[in-house]
Amino acid sequence: MTRTILLIAAAWALHGPCQAAEHRITMVGSTYKPAVIEANVGDTLIFDNDDTEAHEVFVPTVAFSTDLGKQDPGKPARLVLTRPGTFEVECVFHQHMLTRVVVKP
Ligand SMILES: [Cu+2]
Secondary structure, eight states: OOOHHHHHHHHHHHTTOOOOOEEEEEEOSEEEHHHHHHHTTEEEEEEEEOOOSSSEEOSSSTTEEEEEEEEEOOOOOEEEEOOOOOEEEEEETTOEEEEEEEEOO
8 A cells, every 4th residue: 555655656756747848939920939938858849830931940059059940831840858058049041030948957
């Protein structure tokens, strides 16, 4: 009985508060919304291109740098957060497009 309770408690500890989440970021009017995202390690960012032109998610921040490739309207792009810290997300085609991601451990 005690063992069962411990196993349930362990399962809660592992899967309850630490469950990975998905955060949707829209690209519309050549603007990322929201402008700041808070997330946890293991979460996934999903960029939805709801615009009429292509975008390209690009992260210049050292230790987080990535390029998700050209993204046509209606096409989503995913980015899994693998480490804590803060990084900037830009767009290859539109210099003014910017959002900041804060990843908590
Ligand atoms: Cu763009």
